[in-house]
Amino acid sequence: xxxxxxxxxxxxxxxxxxxxxxxxxxxxxxxxxxxxxxxxxxxxxxxxxxxxxxxxxxxxxxxxxxxxxxxxxxxxxxxxxxxxxxxxxxxxxxxxxxxxxxxxxxxxxxxxxxxxxxxxxxxxxxxxxxxxxxxxxxxxxxxxxxxxxxxxxxxxxxxxxxxxxxxxxxxxxxxxxxxxxxxxxxxxxxxxxxxxxxxxxxxxxxxxxxxxxxxxxxxxxxxxxxxxxxxxxxxxxxxxxxxxxxxxxxxxxxxxxxxxxxxxxxxxxxxxxxxxxxxxxxxxxxxxxxxxxxxxxxxxxxxxxxxxxxxxxxxxxxxxxxxxxxxxxxxxxxxxxxxxxxxxxxxxxxxxxxxxxxxxxxxxxxxxxxxxxxxxxxxxxxxxxxxxxxxxxxxxxxxxxxxxxxxxxxxxxxxxxxxxxxxxxxxxxxxxxxxxx
Amino acid sequence: xxxxxxxxxxxxxxxxxxxxxxxxxxxxxxxxxxxxxxxxxxxxxxxxxxxxxxxxxxxxxxxxxxxxxxxxxxxxxxxxxxxxxxxxxxxxxxxxxxxxxxxxxxxxxxxxxxxxxxxxxxxxxxxxxxxxxxxxxxxxxxxxxxxxxxxxxxxxxxxxxxxxxxxxxxxxxxxxxxxxxxxxxxxxxxxxxxxxxxxxxxxxxxxxxxxxxxxxxxxxxxxxx
Numbered sequence: 001x002x003x004x005x006x007x008x009x010x011x012x013x014x015x016x017x018x019x020x021x022x023x024x025x026x027x028x029x030x031x032x033x034x035x036x037x038x039x040x041x042x043x044x045x046x047x048x049x050x051x052x053x054x055x056x057x058x059x060x061x062x063x064x065x066x067x068x069x070x071x072x073x074x075x076x077x078x079x080x081x082x083x084x085x086x087x088x089x090x091x092x093x094x095x096x097x098x099x100x101x102x103x104x105x106x107x108x109x110x111x112x113x114x115x116x117x118x119x120x121x122x123x124x125x126x127x128x129x130x131x132x133x134x135x136x137x138x139x140x141x142x143x144x145x146x147x148x149x150x151x152x153x154x155x156x157x158x159x160x161x162x163x164x165x166x167x168x169x170x171x172x173x174x175x176x177x178x179x180x181x182x183x184x185x186x187x188x189x190x191x192x193x194x195x196x197x198x199x200x201x202x203x204x205x206x207x208x209x210x211x212x213x214x215x216x217x218x219x220x221x222x223x224x225x226x227x228x229x230x231x232x233x234x235x236x237x238x239x240x241x242x243x244x245x246x247x248x249x250x251x252x253x254x255x256x257x258x259x260x261x262x263x264x265x266x267x268x269x270x271x272x273x274x275x276x277x278x279x280x281x282x283x284x285x286x287x288x289x290x291x292x293x294x295x296x297x298x299x300x301x302x303x304x305x306x307x308x309x310x311x312x313x314x315x316x317x318x319x320x321x322x323x324x325x326x327x328x329x330x331x332x333x334x335x336x337x338x339x340x341x342x343x344x345x346x347x348x349x350x351x352x353x354x355x356x357x358x359x360x361x362x363x364x365x366x367x368x369x370x371x372x373x374x375x376x377x378x379x380x381x382x383x384x385x386x387x388x389x390x391x392x393x394x395x396x397x398x399x400x401x402x403x404x405x406x407x408x409x410x411x412x413x414x415x416x417x418x419x420x421x422x423x424x425x426x427x428x429x430x431x432x433x434x435x436x437x
Numbered sequence: 438x439x440x441x442x443x444x445x446x447x448x449x450x451x452x453x454x455x456x457x458x459x460x461x462x463x464x465x466x467x468x469x470x471x472x473x474x475x476x477x478x479x480x481x482x483x484x485x486x487x488x489x490x491x492x493x494x495x496x497x498x499x500x501x502x503x504x505x506x507x508x509x510x511x512x513x514x515x516x517x518x519x520x521x522x523x524x525x526x527x528x529x530x531x532x533x534x535x536x537x538x539x540x541x542x543x544x545x546x547x548x549x550x551x552x553x554x555x556x557x558x559x560x561x562x563x564x565x566x567x568x569x570x571x572x573x574x575x576x577x578x579x580x581x582x583x584x585x586x587x588x589x590x591x592x593x594x595x596x597x598x599x600x601x602x603x604x605x606x607x608x609x610x611x612x613x614x615x616x617x618x619x620x621x622x623x624x625x626x627x628x629x630x631x632x633x634x635x636x637x638x639x640x641x642x643x644x645x646x647x648x649x650x651x652x653x654x655x656x657x658x659x660x661x662x
Contacts, residue, residue, distance in 0.1 A: 227518075230517075231517045231518065234517035234538045234539055235446055235517055235538070237538075237539040238446070238449050238517070238538045238539035239446065239448045240539075241539045241540075241541065242448070242452035242453065242456075242539075243452060245452075245456070245541060245542045245543070245610075246456060246542075248604075248605065248607065249459060249542065249604060251604060251605065255653070255655075258605070258652070258655045259654050259655065262607060262609075262655055265607060265609045266609065268539070268609075269609050269613075272539060306588055306589060306590075307589075310588065310590075310628075310632060310635055311628045311631050313631075314628075314631040314634070
């Protein structure tokens with residue numbers, strides 16, 4: 001899971017849990033404070049009535065026929081009531097409690113303040129009640145409001161967090177996607193600093209940049225070393241070649257001498273080939289080739305096939321091509337592509353038995369163009385493919401009596417030019433699939 | 438034709454000079470920048486073969502002097518340097534071709550001829566051998582008035598052998614001319630035999646081509662008599 005997604009989830013969950021706690025606890029607190037408020041109100045009213053009784057006497061509360069038996073009064077909406085009742089036996093009471101009263105056959109909850117007091121040798125019970133229905137209604141409304149607010153809060157918080165995360169992680173995305181993931185070789189790394197107000201990302205960017213500088217330096221040292229070493233080797237090879245060619249051009253050699261010179265020439269060619277392969281690998285590794293050419297892949301296939309058709313024919317191999325559509329490859333290198341396809345085709349012809357078939361198929365696919373080179377040869381072992389992909393260099397393959405540069409060059413060029421290679425070993429041979437994008 | 442060879446490596450310089458003299462060319466040889474600069478100032482050369490890595494300066498600097506003092510001279514850079522930049526820079530400065538060391542003398546001669554044909558028209562475009570005529574410019578082969586279809590590689594092999602007629606050309610030399618730096622060892626040089634076989638088949642359909650001789654185990658030779 002991405003860090004930004006994790007942060008987003010954490011924020012939403014943390015805020016949600018905190019708000020849920022408030023949502024659950026809110027009505028309880030609200031109820032408590034509402035009751036406290038009612039209690040204070042009831043006590044104030046009690047004090048007021050007691051003051052009235054003290055000043056005006058108690059008779060004013062009773063109708064004549066009641067003869068001080070009791071007094072009761074509800075206001076018009078039955079929200080409040082007051083009850084005054086003469087007691088035969090006095091008992092101490094000063095309490096506030098909840099109680100339901102049946103009014104018009106409906107139970108109505110009341111907060112009741114009950115108080116027993118003495119007045120002129122008599123004892124009276126004073127009850128002042130206030131309906132709790134209003135508080136319960138208010139609680140329900142506030143709870144609904146809070147639920148709606150919670151949902152809205154989480155929704156907007158999610159949107160804002162998501163936008164903020166996206167914005168804040170943008171430099172990180174640039175570092176990973178544009179600077180690291182997209183480059184195939186260290187020399188293509190863009191050292192320009194990313195713009196970010198986040199110090200951590202700037203530090204990360206700088207650290208990666210410095211690491212790539214060190215890698216580039218090592219690559220450059222290798223390039224310079226190979227360049228110098230090859231230069232030093234080319235000069236003696238040139239001298240040997242010139243001497244042998246000078247002997248050849250004299251034209252006064254017998255056949256045995258010519259054969260000896262040919263052996264020397266063969267050795268020189270092998271040295272040249274090794275040197276050229278090393279240089280090619282080094283140049284591709286160090287991105288010393290331009291990738292700005294645009295060319296037709298079909299045309300390239302035609303050229304390679306024309307080059308190798310007579311050789312295949314001579315070996316009794318049928319070389320067939322299928323190119324239904326053309327594909328213009330952009331931002332690539334024609335000569336390297338030529339080497340890549342030629343190496344694969346020459347290998348296919350080289351290792352295929354007589355009277356077999358080598359096919360080159362070109363086809364358009366959704367994300368580019370696919371070239372398949374299919375042979376009926378013995379195939380390449382998985383172990384060998386892995387070794388080549390891991391960059392192991394074989395100076396000599398004892399089994400096939402050839403150098404191991406061919407495929408190494410193929411993989412390096414493909415990596416440099418961004419071509420995907422898949423090798424399928426089938427029961428009938430090998431299928432090299434090149435995907436050009 | 439007069440050639441100036443600028444090459445600091447004595448053993449290579451001597452061999453190239455001998456080879457060019459053997460090809461009836463007058464070849465002067467300078468082994469350092471100062472001497473080459475003086476020779477360019479004093480003499481008029483048709484060709485200047487220029488090594489870049491000289492002990493007292495960069496050969497690329499000489500190209501400017503050549504362009505100022507001997508603007509008609511044709512320049513081929515000969516170097517063991519492998520930088521693409523050097524190659525591009527040299528050609529931008531006005532060099533006509535670039536030959537990477539180690540190179541074959543035959544390749545050098547073929548390049549010189551190609552430049553001469555391209556630039557001065559000194560080399561004829563049609564070569565006749567027997568009743569066959571080879572049009573170098575159009576890359577066509579005719580028997581009397583009949584056109585013969587050769588592939589690109591087959592024509593290149595035939596042309597290369599014709600440039601060096603009456604000499605034994607070994608398979609490696611031809612292979613190097615065909616594939617340049619991307620030569621695939623023994624295997625690829627053997628393909629020369631296939632191309633020769635096809636040339637013989639296509640041309641031999643009109644009349645026997647005894648002038649194309651096989652030197653067993655070595656290579657081929659075109660005898661012009």
